[in-house]
Amino acid sequence: MEPGMVMVGRDDERARLSAFVRVPDGQALVLRGEAGVGKSALLDLAARLAAADGHLVIRATGVEAETELPYAGLHQLLYPLLADGGQPGRRQPNAVVRTAFDAVTSRVDAPPPSVMALGIAVLDLLSSTASKRPLLLVLDDGQWLDDASADVCGFIGRRLAGSPGVKLLVAVRSDIASRFDTAALPEVPVGALADADATCLLDRHHPHLGKQVRALVLDTARGNPLALLELPTHLASRPGDRAPEDLLGPDAVPLPRRIQEIYATRLARLDHTVRAQLLTGALDGATARSGDGPAPAVRYRMRGVDEAVACGLLVVEPATGELAFRHPLVRSSVVQLSTPDQRRAAHRVLAQVHQEHPERRAIHLAAATLDPDEDVAAVLEAAARSATRRGGAHVAVSWLTRAAELSENRAERSRRLADAAYVAGQADRLDQAHSLALAAAPGEGDNPAAVLANAYLALYQNGDVRATHRQVAAAVERLRDGGTDRNGPTGAGSGPDQHDADHHAPDRSDEHRSDEAHHAPDRSDADQHAPGRNDEVLDRLVSLLLAVSQFAGSRAAWQRTHEILASLGGLATERAWMYAHTWSDVVRHGAGWSEKVERASADLENQDPWDVARLAVSAYHLDVLSPLRPYLERVVDRELDTGATSSGIVMLHLIMLDQLALGQWDAAERTGQRALTLAVEPGNHLFAYQTRAYLAQLAAVRGRVEEARDLQAAVDAWARPRGVGFLTQLAEAVGATTALSAGDYETAFLYAIGITAPGAFRPYTHQASRTLLDLVEAALHTGRAEQARVHALAARDAGLPEISPRLALITHGALAVTADDEEEAARMYARAESHPAAERFPFELARIRLAYGIRVRRTRGGAAARTSLALAAEALTRLGATAWAEQAQAELRAAGVAPQSPAPTGVPLTWQERRVAELAAGGLTNKEIGEQIRLSPRTVSAHLYRAFPKLGITTRAALRDALTRIDHHSAAP
Numbered sequence: 001m002e003p004g005m006v007m008v009g010r011d012d013e014r015a016r017l018s019a020f021v022r023v024p025d026g027q028a029l030v031l032r033g034e035a036g037v038g039k040s041a042l043l044d045l046a047a048r049l050a051a052a053d054g055h056l057v058i059r060a061t062g063v064e065a066e067t068e069l070p071y072a073g074l075h076q077l078l079y080p081l082l083a084d085g086g087q088p089g090r091r092q093p094n095a096v097v098r099t100a101f102d103a104v105t106s107r108v109d110a111p112p113p114s115v116m117a118l119g120i121a122v123l124d125l126l127s128s129t130a131s132k133r134p135l136l137l138v139l140d141d142g143q144w145l146d147d148a149s150a151d152v153c154g155f156i157g158r159r160l161a162g163s164p165g166v167k168l169l170v171a172v173r174s175d176i177a178s179r180f181d182t183a184a185l186p187e188v189p190v191g192a193l194a195d196a197d198a199t200c201l202l203d204r205h206h207p208h209l210g211k212q213v214r215a216l217v218l219d220t221a222r223g224n225p226l227a228l229l230e231l232p233t234h235l236a237s238r239p240g241d242r243a244p245e246d247l248l249g250p251d252a253v254p255l256p257r258r259i260q261e262i263y264a265t266r267l268a269r270l271d272h273t274v275r276a277q278l279l280t281g282a283l284d285g286a287t288a289r290s291g292d293g294p295a296p297a298v299r300y301r302m303r304g305v306d307e308a309v310a311c312g313l314l315v316v317e318p319a320t321g322e323l324a325f326r327h328p329l330v331r332s333s334v335v336q337l338s339t340p341d342q343r344r345a346a347h348r349v350l351a352q353v354h355q356e357h358p359e360r361r362a363i364h365l366a367a368a369t370l371d372p373d374e375d376v377a378a379v380l381e382a383a384a385r386s387a388t389r390r391g392g393a394h395v396a397v398s399w400l401t402r403a404a405e406l407s408e409n410r411a412e413r414s415r416r417l418a419d420a421a422y423v424a425g426q427a428d429r430l431d432q433a434h435s436l437a438l439a440a441a442p443g444e445g446d447n448p449a450a451v452l453a454n455a456y457l458a459l460y461q462n463g464d465v466r467a468t469h470r471q472v473a474a475a476v477e478r479l480r481d482g483g484t485d486r487n488g489p490t491g492a493g494s495g496p497d498q499h500d501a502d503h504h505a506p507d508r509s510d511e512h513r514s515d516e517a518h519h520a521p522d523r524s525d526a527d528q529h530a531p532g533r534n535d536e537v538l539d540r541l542v543s544l545l546l547a548v549s550q551f552a553g554s555r556a557a558w559q560r561t562h563e564i565l566a567s568l569g570g571l572a573t574e575r576a577w578m579y580a581h582t583w584s585d586v587v588r589h590g591a592g593w594s595e596k597v598e599r600a601s602a603d604l605e606n607q608d609p610w611d612v613a614r615l616a617v618s619a620y621h622l623d624v625l626s627p628l629r630p631y632l633e634r635v636v637d638r639e640l641d642t643g644a645t646s647s648g649i650v651m652l653h654l655i656m657l658d659q660l661a662l663g664q665w666d667a668a669e670r671t672g673q674r675a676l677t678l679a680v681e682p683g684n685h686l687f688a689y690q691t692r693a694y695l696a697q698l699a700a701v702r703g704r705v706e707e708a709r710d711l712q713a714a715v716d717a718w719a720r721p722r723g724v725g726f727l728t729q730l731a732e733a734v735g736a737t738t739a740l741s742a743g744d745y746e747t748a749f750l751y752a753i754g755i756t757a758p759g760a761f762r763p764y765t766h767q768a769s770r771t772l773l774d775l776v777e778a779a780l781h782t783g784r785a786e787q788a789r790v791h792a793l794a795a796r797d798a799g800l801p802e803i804s805p806r807l808a809l810i811t812h813g814a815l816a817v818t819a820d821d822e823e824e825a826a827r828m829y830a831r832a833e834s835h836p837a838a839e840r841f842p843f844e845l846a847r848i849r850l851a852y853g854i855r856v857r858r859t860r861g862g863a864a865a866r867t868s869l870a871l872a873a874e875a876l877t878r879l880g881a882t883a884w885a886e887q888a889q890a891e892l893r894a895a896g897v898a899p900q901s902p903a904p905t906g907v908p909l910t911w912q913e914r915r916v917a918e919l920a921a922g923g924l925t926n927k928e929i930g931e932q933i934r935l936s937p938r939t940v941s942a943h944l945y946r947a948f949p950k951l952g953i954t955t956r957a958a959l960r961d962a963l964t965r966i967d968h969h970s971a972a973p
Contacts, residue, residue, distance in 0.1 A: 009197030036226030062144030063285030192223025391638030553725025805837030813848030862895030
């Protein structure tokens, strides 16, 4: 609405906006309607009402040319609140908010936080501002907002109820899809004016229309206010020898397009220099009405455009004197009317304007360039790399593709297309990755980009580790044999026929750790992160080969991979050796890598997300993952939204595993379910079954036997025929833990020795060392004390305590419970309890305390065992490890400690929970209960899981007494 214009009609909308502005609570509201229907006028009205009511009003507009520029819209909204010279007396934002702002606007070389973290920071900033003065954020053309900004706006909009004095008002077009369609914010539909209001508006602004023209305008406009204002002016300005209906064009033309044609007619009459100014402003998002506070930094200012103001294309904001397009359709018309050459000229101007903003400059340079230009391609490539490290892998694919188009030679074009294919693969856009890879080298099915794309497709969707390993290994060898090092051609001693002992030692089952010869020579960080072109492709292939080898989990695959790495000589980076040693067999090759993982983790912000994920996998295998978890939690949302989706799911897996290790089992279940949903939707079967394996581990330790077995069976049935040994080993480990939880120690022992034989750690079997306690516990319970002792000694002799803190804890625990004399047992138990990392693994520590307490009670009597048993019982009960907790309670009773009678919590059971609990108390299994009441076994398990804490119990055996007890409490007066 132009200054001084009185709004006609819209009584309901005006009442809603008035209430919206004046209510003290925080709120968000979306206005949705077709172009020209009056959304901007309603935004103006709300802004005036808010300003009159003492609000600080901040305005922003989505810009179609910036939809691929992450956080461009958020920059518009935040800048007036954070820029120097802002509102007097405003409390300075805290460091988190300032850091978040700097990250999203590229002021610092740091990754932006996740949508949640950034949203919380923005909410804090808005709340601190509103504590001094109520705040209204007004966003027009929300459909053109970049996805990252729209996600943050949606996040804060859903949470404004807890931020009094802060309101968000957004206008979006109904005919264009946007992130606000699924933002779950309250909406007000803005429709056409009623007939009477449309007539009133037309007569008020065009009172002298002839009867025929007046009727034609009303019929054509169909209540669209912008059409009612513009159509009469258009008709009056046209030659009089044509009928009015001919001037308006065919009825089939959509109304917004008719209005754009009207603006195009006016634009055509302007001087070309004026049109050039308007075009440059339109492409840069020039708009007025920025509200209070300073305008966003570095926006193009149109000059010498009085002619455009006079013909109604621009308006002047009275408060600021800034120029703005009268309506968003004017801006669209300016762009559509221009020629490609004119747009390129405008983009060249804007590239100069935005010299200090690399990504914005790159976009304009790309749009300004027609012919191949290596300098522009390099700028785009650098912007894509920056975007990737800031959670923008999706947009990086587009920029790399454009950089390839602008490359001056075939080699650079192919390389950039291969880069785009690689990033697309990491972003889980596997089909796009395949297409880009083929474009990188048409007709060359064995080119590295095609191998990468095809291998990711085969690995993630089909779990085809055997064929994928062969193909990737062959590609590495081809690149090795035909490639060059930064220092020249691959030299003697690095070819496939010269595997000298300095790089690779043959695997031997009795060999327990690698020699120094297995470690790559130290290379500086600069060397790690600035590889040559061939090296970069080689690194990607090697990383994929290592990932495939890890999922294959076979000795043959790993031996072949180690041979290839050794043959690469100096081309194999320290990172490659780190992954090879820590992912393959930590018992033989893991010693000495923890410090290097810690050193590499000091600079996560400057690493690509897939490198961070791979490094964190090494940290997991070495049980030093917890220090990396805060970073993973900070960036995982952004990667899942707009970044490297596959790396994001890996990060979720790692977060879940750390939560599982720390005893945060409820959080681990939530994380696992989220990862499962994300993997299932795009058909990433490998990650889906990996997630199910981790959920099965969690169910097993919690005593949810039926659920654990169902998941174990599903994982094994998918993974075993495909040779995905990583998952079949996990399934076997779940089988062992589940059997222990069910008290079936013979089955547990059979599962454990299926993973590795007592007294040995099967080479390249990642679960061999992780299931040490399971094998020892199962052996002790089945009368195989000698085999338990042999296995504990093998762990000591293999040097497990030097490899990782968890392996140190469980090795000392295993030695304590299998020792030949009490003095050694006490000494080893003390080492386990006093280990600095013991509390980081509460489940393992509690199991060691329980096993040691059982030993002490049987050898030295109940009194000596009570402390360790009590500590075990408390921890296991708190964790929810039901079977072990019940065993600890039974041992305490045997040690002379009277059991505490659990009391109901006071939280009533639902009807379904009570029904399931009664059937379970009668001895039915989850499957039998499900068949009887038509529920799945997993749903039955969930009902019992919720019922147990309400009843104050941890096992099914206690159900009958608990149900009797609550019946007694209910009957009591």
